[in-house]
Amino acid sequence: MYSAGDVRVENVPDPKIVEPTDAVIRVSRACVCGSDLWPYQKMEHSDTGRVMGHEAIGVVEDVGADVRKIKRGDFVIMPFAFSDGTCAFCHDGLQTSCIHGGFFGTTEVAGAQAEAVRIPLADGTLFPVGAHADDALMASLLTLSDVMGTGHHAAIIARVTLGKSVAVVGDGAVGLCGVIAAKRLGAEQIIILGRHADRIALAKDFGATDVVSERGDAAVERVRELTGGFGVHSVLECVGLEQAMNTAISIARPGGAVGRVGVPQEQTIPGSEPAFYNNVTVGGGPAPVRAYIEDLLPDVLEGKIQPGRVFDRNVALDGVPDGYRAMNDREAIKVMVTP
Numbered sequence: 249m250y251s252a253g254d255v256r257v258e259n260v261p262d263p264k265i266v267e268p269t270d271a272v273i274r275v276s277r278a279c280v281c282g283s284d285l286w287p288y289q290k291m292e293h294s295d296t297g298r299v300m301g302h303e304a305i306g307v308v309e310d311v312g313a314d315v316r317k318i319k320r321g322d323f324v325i326m327p328f329a330f331s332d333g334t335c336a337f338c339h340d341g342l343q344t345s346c347i348h349g350g351f352f353g354t355t356e357v358a359g360a361q362a363e364a365v366r367i368p369l370a371d372g373t374l375f376p377v378g379a380h381a382d383d384a385l386m387a388s389l390l391t392l393s394d395v396m397g398t399g400h401h402a403a404i405i406a407r408v409t410l411g412k413s414v415a416v417v418g419d420g421a422v423g424l425c426g427v428i429a430a431k432r433l434g435a436e437q438i439i440i441l442g443r444h445a446d447r448i449a450l451a452k453d454f455g456a457t458d459v460v461s462e463r464g465d466a467a468v469e470r471v472r473e474l475t476g477g478f479g480v481h482s483v484l485e486c487v488g489l490e491q492a493m494n495t496a497i498s499i500a501r502p503g504g505a506v507g508r509v510g511v512p513q514e515q516t517i518p519g520s521e522p523a524f525y526n527n528v529t530v531g532g533g534p535a536p537v538r539a540y541i542e543d544l545l546p547d548v549l550e551g552k553i554q555p556g557r558v559f560d561r562n563v564a565l566d567g568v569p570d571g572y573r574a575m576n577d578r579e580a581i582k583v584m585v586t587p
């Protein structure tokens with residue numbers, strides 16, 4: 249990506265081992281993220297461009313001399329953040345705060361919308377799946393690199409447990425995975441706030457019990473009506489815009505919690521006053537998806553959850569620019585890339 253709206257497919261030098269803790273993986277599947285749409289809409293021109301993509305599954309092609317756990321030929325999930333797996337925060341299961349870590353698809357570390365990608369700190373970062381997956385499973389495994397883990401994180405931070413009422417703000421891939429996560433954690437009522445017919449239909453399939461398509465005050469009123477006037481125990485904020493956050497805080501019941509995973513597009517958190525007077529806990533951030541793979545992978549392998557259904561388009565590398573456009577125009581929910 250060179251600037252807003254300017255995505256090009258180019259030949260670049262093959263990634264190779266730079267540090268002895270690196271690996272190189274050949275990408276089996278990658279995808280375009282909703283969060284990639286923020287630079288797609290706003291990025292200032294860069295002469296060198298940015299190799300995009302932070303979600304991938306692939307096969308290890310090469311490992312550095314100090315890599316111990318990951319082997320050539322391993323089929324692996326690449327979480328969107330790299331991490332050493334050994335620092336205090338990695339031990340706490342918060343790999344996105346790893347003191348040696350960072351994010352793929354930045355100006356410093358090339359991304360995965362590519363044929364191959366260099367993986368820093370391979371032993372800590374990569375999660376070997378064990379078996380090579382068939383095509384049907386690929387899509388769901390790919391979601392464990394970001395959107396399924398991120399939706400799960402929102403649900404954990406929002407304290408979703410058995411019998412709770414939950415609202416999910418946003419009907420993108422993360423919001424839809426948030427519905428799966430809420431259902432999986434035992435939520436009794438799951439209200440999806442969204443307005444795209446195809447996404448709503450999928451949300452219902454995933455376990456949403458109610459749909460609110462209004463916005464702003466009307467949405468708040470509707471959620472209160474659906475919850476005996478009080479609002480929900482748990483809100484998953486999966487958008488990142490001011491209005492979404494305002495709505496999220498306004499529909500939480502007193503003592504409730506908001507788990508925010510939408511990448512914020514403003515410097516301040518709105519809704520300070522209602523959050524304070526209602527004792528609403530507001531938390532969240534970049535999901536430590538590396539920590540959640542262990543939990544979520546068995547359900548994916550057994551077919552108990554099928555988060556891969558959020559992909560409604562598959563392109564080769566040369567289709568990536570149009571994939572961005574399609575997601576930005578809300579023509580596609582999420583675009584998978586098969587290099």
Ligand SMILES: [Zn+2]
Pocket residue numbers: 331332333334335336337338339343345346347348349
């Ligand atoms: Zn660490």
